[in-house]
Amino acid sequence: MRHLLRLFLILLLAFVVDGQSVYSQESDPVTSTADSVATEPVTPPPASAFGLAGEDMPNDNGHKLRVKWQYPAEAVGDITGFEIWRATSPTGEFRMLGQAPNDYFEYLDIGNKETPAPDFMANNSDFFYKVVAIGKNGLRTESEPGGPFRTYGQWFHRGKTPVLVGVVLFGCFTFYFIRAAKKGKELYVRPLAGIEAVDEAIGRATEMGKPTLYILGIGTASEIATIASFAILGRVAKKIAEYQTQLIVPCYDAIVMSIAQDVVRSSYLQAGRPDQYSDDMVYFVTNAQFAYVAGVNGIMMRQRPATNFYLGYFAAESLILAETGNSIGAIQIAGTDQITQIPFFVVACDYTLIGEELYAASAYLGRDPLLLGSLKAEDWGKGIVMALIVVGVVATIFGWDGFRELIRVNL
Amino acid sequence: MTTKRLTGHIVLGVVLLVCTLSIVVKGLLVTVGALLTLFIFSFLYKDNPYYKFAEHLFVGVSAAYWMCMGFWGTMVPNLFGKLYPPMVGSVIPALKDNPPEPFMVIPLFLGVLLLLRLSSKAGWISRWALAFIVGTTAGLNLVRYLRSDFIAQISSTMIPLYASGAAGFNLGETISNSVIFLGVMSGLIYFFFSKEHKGVFGTGARTGIIVLMVTFGASFGYTVMARISLLVGRMQFLFDDWLGLIR
Numbered sequence: 001m002r003h004l005l006r007l008f009l010i011l012l013l014a015f016v017v018d019g020q021s022v023y024s025q026e027s028d029p030v031t032s033t034a035d036s037v038a039t040e041p042v043t044p045p046p047a048s049a050f051g052l053a054g055e056d057m058p059n060d061n062g063h064k065l066r067v068k069w070q071y072p073a074e075a076v077g078d079i080t081g082f083e084i085w086r087a088t089s090p091t092g093e094f095r096m097l098g099q100a101p102n103d104y105f106e107y108l109d110i111g112n113k114e115t116p117a118p119d120f121m122a123n124n125s126d127f128f129y130k131v132v133a134i135g136k137n138g139l140r141t142e143s144e145p146g147g148p149f150r151t152y153g154q155w156f157h158r159g160k161t162p163v164l165v166g167v168v169l170f171g172c173f174t175f176y177f178i179r180a181a182k183k184g185k186e187l188y189v190r191p192l193a194g195i196e197a198v199d200e201a202i203g204r205a206t207e208m209g210k211p212t213l214y215i216l217g218i219g220t221a222s223e224i225a226t227i228a229s230f231a232i233l234g235r236v237a238k239k240i241a242e243y244q245t246q247l248i249v250p251c252y253d254a255i256v257m258s259i260a261q262d263v264v265r266s267s268y269l270q271a272g273r274p275d276q277y278s279d280d281m282v283y284f285v286t287n288a289q290f291a292y293v294a295g296v297n298g299i300m301m302r303q304r305p306a307t308n309f310y311l312g313y314f315a316a317e318s319l320i321l322a323e324t325g326n327s328i329g330a331i332q333i334a335g336t337d338q339i340t341q342i343p344f345f346v347v348a349c350d351y352t353l354i355g356e357e358l359y360a361a362s363a364y365l366g367r368d369p370l371l372l373g374s375l376k377a378e379d380w381g382k383g384i385v386m387a388l389i390v391v392g393v394v395a396t397i398f399g400w401d402g403f404r405e406l407i408r409v410n411l
Numbered sequence: 412m413t414t415k416r417l418t419g420h421i422v423l424g425v426v427l428l429v430c431t432l433s434i435v436v437k438g439l440l441v442t443v444g445a446l447l448t449l450f451i452f453s454f455l456y457k458d459n460p461y462y463k464f465a466e467h468l469f470v471g472v473s474a475a476y477w478m479c480m481g482f483w484g485t486m487v488p489n490l491f492g493k494l495y496p497p498m499v500g501s502v503i504p505a506l507k508d509n510p511p512e513p514f515m516v517i518p519l520f521l522g523v524l525l526l527l528r529l530s531s532k533a534g535w536i537s538r539w540a541l542a543f544i545v546g547t548t549a550g551l552n553l554v555r556y557l558r559s560d561f562i563a564q565i566s567s568t569m570i571p572l573y574a575s576g577a578a579g580f581n582l583g584e585t586i587s588n589s590v591i592f593l594g595v596m597s598g599l600i601y602f603f604f605s606k607e608h609k610g611v612f613g614t615g616a617r618t619g620i621i622v623l624m625v626t627f628g629a630s631f632g633y634t635v636m637a638r639i640s641l642l643v644g645r646m647q648f649l650f651d652d653w654l655g656l657i658r
Contacts, residue, residue, distance in 0.1 A: 392569030
């Protein structure tokens with residue numbers, strides 16, 4: 001019965017769309033001023049002639065509908081635009097969604113996904129629309145409610161297929177190389193100057209009897225750069241524990257501090273010096289960016305570390321930190337994936353790990369099969385990127401744009 | 412009395428005079444703000460007690476401020492307000508009538524696990540919460556970066572090296588496209604870690620580092636300009652809001 005009703009409504013709608021003139025003769029226009037119904041009709045067509053149609057938008061979670069309507073070309077000049085209204089039932093309270101100019105005959109209704117929001121659109125739900133034409137003389141011609149139009153959520157976003165292929169491909173490479181590394185296969189990683197200098201820098205601090213300062217940046221534990229920095233911190237802390245020198249790790253974020261404490265503690269344990277570890281080595285300063293900088297600058301000026309590491313996520317504080325470190329004569333090794341901050345580290349530090357070198361450094365230092373396997377998979381990924389770019393460029397030269405479209409992500 | 416000491420006394424006297432006048436004319440808060448700004452600037456000379464005072468005040472106040480913000484801005488509306496909305500009704504009336512969200516018990520549980528760090532015996536349990544945070548965000552970021560940095564990069568670099576339009580051959584666009592293509596390819600070669608930078612591959616990597624350095628140079632200049640505007644803002648505060656010299 002419900003399907004029959006829907007079929008009937010669809011047929012009715014199709015009839016409305018195709019037979020405006022018939023409807024315009026039979027129906028009276030519903031015209032109104034801003035708030036009240038007006039007696040004087042504006043220009044045709046009458047209400048139901050708007051021919052409202054709606055369709056669910058694909059590749060979403062059921063919160064988008066496209067509404068289309070029609071309006072006679074000869075009458076378009078008499079109006080300034082349209083208002084689009086939505087309700088959950090034809091007799092329910094309609095809520096205005098937005099406006100469209102007089103030469104637009106469709107509206108994409110993107111509802112909110114959150115329940116308490118007033119413009120919430122539920123998945124698998126029916127909605128009714130009406131369109132109001134705003135006359136140049138201020139009068140409003142209101143369509144009859146059109147609908148129901150149903151929202152459907154999809155499990156798979158077809159526009160993101162290239163991302164799925166990429167994730168699967170990268171996952172396979174990672175899995176393969178991790179297995180290979182675990183089986184003892186020799187995986188070559190080219191030397192990185194900044195990382196080669198780590199031992200030398202810690203040795204210098206030991207000789208001078210001064211501490212080593214390790215800054216994890218101002219990122220949270222979810223930043224990839226911070227995660228990479230944890231791996232390097234582990235290696236640095238182990239070396240420091242072996243040399244029995246002092247380590248200072250002032251942190252910007254409380255969760256980062258917790259993880260860093262665990263990393264340093266386990267490094268001291270691995271080095272056979274758990275008694276030398278203290279939670280006071282890794283401490284929280286503040287999570288206000290420039291207050292943190294002021295605090296770390298003070299530490300540098302008073303404790304005079306011989307070696308500074310700045311590895312992780314950095315923003316505007318990078319140059320202030322690196323300049324202060326430079327002024328006290330510390331050997332400085334920096335690395336970040338923030339493109340805008342790398343130049344500052346390049347000019348003020350002895351060694352800089354540029355972008356992805358920061359990720360590679362953790363694998364290079366640790367020789368851990370998991371990290372090495374991931375690094376190798378990344379390299380294979382880059383190889384595929386280069387090959388695809390070359391093929392794509394050749395294709396575009398010959399006008400075959402289909403190849404580029406094949407790997408484009410359509411959101 | 413040495414000249415250096417005398418100079419110090421004179422400077423201190425002038426500062427005190429200016430401060431007294433500014434408190435009368437501009438009010439206490441602007442004067443305190445200006446003094447703290449000058450204390451921070453004094454670091455440019457060398458570390459000194461004034462800088463230490465401003466630094467400790469800044470760090471302490473900001474840590475306390477963000478702790479309060481964390482509680483009232485995150486825990487109250489996002490945890491208590493969702494678990495049991497009437498509980499925060501007196502503080503945030505808009506949340507009072509919202510339906511409770513029982514799933515918020517999960518973040519509450521993870522938060523409690525994190526706090527177990529404070530216990531010497533059960534501290535190891537906090538690693539579960541940390542593993543959840545790091546693992547989840549790394550997984551989410553993988554997809555995000557793959558889409559924005561990886562696939563978007565490929566399709567954006569697929570540009571014709573021989574550009575022509577309605578007017579025929581376009582030299583400017585051809586050069587521009589070629590620079591983009593060579594820059595991306597040489598940059599990718601530089602960041603290839605599985606092969607030593609020797610021979611043809613080494614030439615590609617050296618080109619890559621040149622391209623990177625040119626990019627960094629441009630970025631450096633652009634960012635320095637932005638930082639200058641921050642300095643101008645501070646100078647405006649000192650010379651206009653405080654001293655009233657700019658009119």
